[in-house]
Amino acid sequence: MKLNPLFKMAVMASAVASAVFMHSAAQAQRGASEDRPSTPTPRLADGTVDLGGDGVWSLPWITNFAVRMDGYQEGDLPPMLPWTQAMWEYNKNNNVKYDPEGFCLPPGGPRSMGTPYPAEIIQDGDRIVIIFEGGGHVWREIHMDGRPHPEDPNPTYFGHSTGYWEGDTLIVDTVGFNEKTWIDFGGYMHTDQLHTVERFSRPDKETLHYEAVIDDPGAYSEPWTVSWNIRWSEGQELADYICQENNKFLLDMTDDFGQPFFDKTAGL
Amino acid sequence: MKTKLIALAAGILGAIVSLQSAAHHSFAAEFDGNVSVHVTGTVIKVDWTNPHTYIFVEVENDEGDYEEWAFEMGSPNGLMRRGWTRNTLEIGTEVIVTGTRARDGSFKGNVQTVVIADTCQRLFAGTSQRDFDEGSAAKEDCEL
Numbered sequence A: 001m002k003l004n005p006l007f008k009m010a011v012m013a014s015a016v017a018s019a020v021f022m023h024s025a026a027q028a029q030r031g032a033s034e035d036r037p038s039t040p041t042p043r044l045a046d047g048t049v050d051l052g053g054d055g056v057w058s059l060p061w062i063t064n065f066a067v068r069m070d071g072y073q074e075g076d077l078p079p080m081l082p083w084t085q086a087m088w089e090y091n092k093n094n095n096v097k098y099d100p101e102g103f104c105l106p107p108g109g110p111r112s113m114g115t116p117y118p119a120e121i122i123q124d125g126d127r128i129v130i131i132f133e134g135g136g137h138v139w140r141e142i143h144m145d146g147r148p149h150p151e152d153p154n155p156t157y158f159g160h161s162t163g164y165w166e167g168d169t170l171i172v173d174t175v176g177f178n179e180k181t182w183i184d185f186g187g188y189m190h191t192d193q194l195h196t197v198e199r200f201s202r203p204d205k206e207t208l209h210y211e212a213v214i215d216d217p218g219a220y221s222e223p224w225t226v227s228w229n230i231r232w233s234e235g236q237e238l239a240d241y242i243c244q245e246n247n248k249f250l251l252d253m254t255d256d257f258g259q260p261f262f263d264k265t266a267g268l
Numbered sequence B: 001m002k003t004k005l006i007a008l009a010a011g012i013l014g015a016i017v018s019l020q021s022a023a024h025h026s027f028a029a030e031f032d033g034n035v036s037v038h039v040t041g042t043v044i045k046v047d048w049t050n051p052h053t054y055i056f057v058e059v060e061n062d063e064g065d066y067e068e069w070a071f072e073m074g075s076p077n078g079l080m081r082r083g084w085t086r087n088t089l090e091i092g093t094e095v096i097v098t099g100t101r102a103r104d105g106s107f108k109g110n111v112q113t114v115v116i117a118d119t120c121q122r123l124f125a126g127t128s129q130r131d132f133d134e135g136s137a138a139k140e141d142c143e144l
Helices: A005-022 A024-029 A082-093 A109-114 B002-020 B076-080
Strands: A055-058 A119-124 A127-132 A138-143 A160-166 A169-175 A195-204 A207-215 A224-234 B031-047 B054-060 B066-072 B094-102 B108-116 B121-123
Touching: A109 A195, A109 A207, A109 A224, B031 B066, B031 B108, B054 B094, B066 B094
Parallel strands: A138 A160, B066 B108
Antiparallel strands: A055 A119, A055 A224, A119 A127, A127 A138, A160 A169, A169 A195, A195 A207, A207 A224, B031 B054, B031 B094, B054 B066, B094 B108, B108 B121
């Protein structure tokens, strides 16, 4: 029996849709071994793991980084300092209204790997560049030439990243973050003392395993680690995402007292 | 046949992540999930832009007056990956829209479903709300 492919697609899509929506975390956990075919890790000519190919990484939406901590149980929270906890509660109570991503500002740090638009990892000799569709069409650069971090880095959204391979795992060390981003969508804050150590590996062609240590003594009493799997989408491409072009949410934003968030200006 | 099925599955699995693509800002900051909206009207404008596609629908209310509703959908990137183009909803199309209302009580909503009235075809809305029953077979009077 020949089924209309659109109908088939719709049936399959709706069959899994609610499960996917319920827990993006659960989706991110599913590896190639469970219900999809897996193919061997692709490699470059010199044997290095190929983190790219003809496709994109379909980044999941991680709305609460706590859920991605190892051994997470319902209600667990990162080891927040009191001010971080107070800010998180404030953010939660106003429905994360002031999320910098809502202002079309980039999701610096590990959040860039948990913002649900595709990304590509481009290995270019002594540097690796990750290009993101989401967070507004942004990129980050990882220096692979052995250079140290600057003594006094200029604080930026994505920080200063240096990386090296340890076997088949890419390890990336980043400092020099500014304080204009949140750790995650749910409102965990960080300071410019943030230091991340990320690990990227590709156990099979279809899976990118991502792990990040969040080490910020200005906001957390100890480092904490999050991880998730990211799915490869063969044949797909990145699209434009110019967040700033029609951000109506921002224009209508009100402050905590119900007043327009931005002063209206006339004729500038 | 097997390759086709795998390709189909891969396409769906790739597309599934885009179901969550309404991540630009918090839905709850702008819309009240407890106040539902259900209107039938005519498409008068489509903003095919990021971070959100907007469709503007002219609705005749019970008093015979016309209201102009603005409905927020997901990013056009997510919609495109589910078959939309910027021309999918033509001006003048009659649509049935369900969603939730803006907290400020204005004629603004976040879309749950968009249904073409003539064909009862349900379109993918790309928002973070539930009700992904898109593609379901047409029913009498486009029952939702």
